[in-house]
Amino acid sequence: MTRIGATARVALAAVLVAVLAVLTACTNQPAAQPAPAAPPPVANAQPTKLVVGVEDLGAGFNPHLLAHRSPVTTALATLVLPSVFRPDAQGTLQLDKTIATSAEVVSQNPFTVNYELNVQASWSSNAPIAAEDFVYLWEQMRSQPGVVDAAGYRLITDVRSRAGGKAVDVVFSRPYPQWKQLFSDLLPASILKDAPGSWTGALTNGLPVSGGPFRVASVDRARGEIVLARNDLYWATPAKLDQLVLRRVDPETLAEGLRVGDVDVALPSADAAVRQALAAIVPPVHIQTAPQPTVTELGLRGDEGPVADGRVRRALGAIIDRDAIRATVAPNALPADAFGLAPSEPGYAPTAPPQAPARPDPVYAEQQLTAAGYTRTADGHWTRNGQPLRLVIGAAAERPDDVRVAELVATQLNAAGIGTSLVAPPAAELFGQQTVTPTPPTTTAPPTPTPSMAGNVAGPAASSSPTATTGPTPTSTSAPTPTPGQSGGVRVDLMVMPRAVGGDLGTRLASDYGCPQATAVVQNPPPTPTGFCFPTLQPLLDTLLTGPADPGMIATVERVLWAQLPALPLFQPVTLVVSTPNSDAATGIGPGPLLSGPVTGAQRWAAPVG
Incomplete structure (x- = not known):
């Protein structure tokens, strides 16, 4: 009897404790609090950019036209347009595997070169870099007036597409040992091939799409400025800079722009007045020379x-x-x-x-x-x-x-x-x-x-x-x-x-x-x-x-x-390559190979510090 009562009391006490816990939870629970406010949004960081001072924007940006030859056109072609082969530091052409995984002579009779294109390579319009771009460049170079180095393209008798356009066979009428210099600075056939006058007109004020680490974001001829932005659709190593700005700078204001940091590097002509103005900058700027192609x-x-x-x-x-x-x-x-x-x-x-x-x-x-x-x-x-x-x-x-x-x-x-x-x-x-x-x-x-x-x-x-x-x-x-x-x-x-x-x-x-x-x-x-x-x-x-x-x-x-x-x-003509101590450290800019110039490797440049 006593034992049963003790057990019951223990059970009853346990029930009372549970009930009290529930009642306490119901009567003493604090009022619901609003969710904590989200922290204020952090302002977008300023894009990292570098400003390159240039003398002039030039007549247009088709690198295959005599009419458009200028240091700016060379720069844009180097950073925006795809090339099967590119010059190394010594000027020797090397296969650019971001564009083609292989390129080799596969027949001597008829002389035939096979290109296997990188399946990831594409224009910023999402169109693939493909055989039609080879065909378009070949057709224009053999038939348009005022082009650069057309003789090699005139030896081509056929351009054949395979593998959905990602393999190209180029057939020549005669052996052409210098075939590696062809198909540089490819242009987007999907945009240009059906547009009347597009060979010249469509490239007068920019390049419509990119096949390189940068894209042309804007061209403002009135202000004398071209803004290159990182090509976010680039399939290889992305550019470090968000923006690379090519800005027209008068010789009279160039030195002041470099001194105060409005201009990071400059590519003026090598005349005595410019050199004299640059000599007065403190701390001294680094001056190199780059012959133009x-x-x-x-x-x-x-x-x-x-x-x-x-x-x-x-x-x-x-x-x-x-x-x-x-x-x-x-x-x-x-x-x-x-x-x-x-x-x-x-x-x-x-x-x-x-x-x-x-x-x-x-x-x-x-x-x-x-x-x-x-x-x-x-x-x-x-x-x-x-x-x-x-x-x-x-x-x-x-x-x-x-x-x-x-x-x-x-x-x-x-x-x-x-x-x-x-x-x-x-x-x-x-x-x-x-x-x-x-x-x-x-x-x-x-x-x-x-x-x-x-x-x-x-x-x-x-x-x-x-x-x-x-x-x-x-x-x-x-x-x-x-x-x-x-x-x-x-x-x-x-x-x-x-x-x-x-x-x-x-x-x-x-x-x-x-x-x-x-x-x-x-x-x-x-x-x-x-x-x-x-x-x-x-x-x-x-x-x-x-x-x-x-x-x-x-x-x-x-x-x-x-x-x-x-x-x-x-x-x-000779261009000066001018850099400040800060921009020199951030870029390591130099004359570059003759064909691609001082902006070669700009995708690896960083923004100057200080």
Whole structure:
């Protein structure tokens, strides 16, 4: 009895404890509290960026067009466009495995190269980088005027797609040892192939999509600024910087921008005024030099007009003082005295003959003009059959240094008794059309002629206005007479133009000075910008294109070109590479390979600290 009671009491106590616990939970539970407020959002961190000061944005951004050649176009192509092979630090082409996992010759007859493309490689539009991009570039390079190094592409007879476009077989008409230099800076066929005029027009103000570590986010020509943003769809190692800004900076404000940190690195031209301003910066900036992959030359019309006569071309070469032009326009550039290699390239040596056109020779000029049927009037002007010798000189409106060269050439020819007119059409028009709009330049008048500038040839004084037609005419006009049957356009007899350098020498010589041959796929290939064609030279150029670079053959080609004068080489422009101590540490920027320039490797750059 006692035991049962004790057990019951224990059980009852346990029940009471449980009930009390429930009651306590019901009556003493604190009121529900609101959820703690979320912490205020952290403001977005400023994007990491680096500002590169440049002189000018250029006429456009198609790296395959002469009209668009500029340091900015080179930079954008290097960072935005895909290439199968890229130059290493020594300039040797290496396979870029982010684009192609392999590329090799698989047949000698017919000569065939197979490309296996990286299956991850795609444009920022999500379209794959594929065979159609190879086809598009091939089609444009073989058929469009004013392109760079077209000769190799003209050897291609077929581009075949396999594996859903991720494998490409390229077939050539002949073996082409330099095939690795093809299919660099691919362009997006899915966007460009069906757009009229897209080869030039769609790339004038940007690149629509990216196949590299950066993409073109905006191009503001009014402000002079291009913003490159990290390509978040890039399949390989992403760029460290959020933004890389290319900003036009006047030489007068460049030094201050570097000093206060508004500009991190700069790529100005190598002139004395810029160097003097940079020398005053404290702490001192790091200055390096980077030759551009371009030689500025004076192209001489070889297909029609007075300059189609080789004797007239040789006379012009004996009148024009190239040293005076170089000293005035680009005193810190590298003098160019060869048609093939540029002064900065290994193995370069001047090939100009000791006499004209290496230096002015008034007597030789007179002999050549006389042999061509011209006579000199009492007042010093050259005429033939009563008609004055008058030449149209052209320079691209977007290339101010070229306009200055044209003005100096006009001054020298005027002083030698040859009338001139200056035109400054858009670059794409000048290098891609047979006739151009007679738009006068908008720069200042050419300097007063000096004996050295005039080539020591006596003659009438130069016109005081670069836009006036000069020479032995009753009146002066603001533009040259339109070429008959050309809808108001004029033929340019002499044009200041860039010549691409770097890469295979045989390909360059054949592209720049060869006669484009008709093929089954392109029956009327476009001529070179000057229309020059010397059939006797063509077999040598063909041999250099498809064979080894034989030094003796190259020397022969150089001698023939100096005798025929399709152009007068002038100088290789040089860019300064300027960095502050902070930006130097963050980037390690240097001149880079000739073909890709100082921004090579910018995807690895960091934002300067401090």
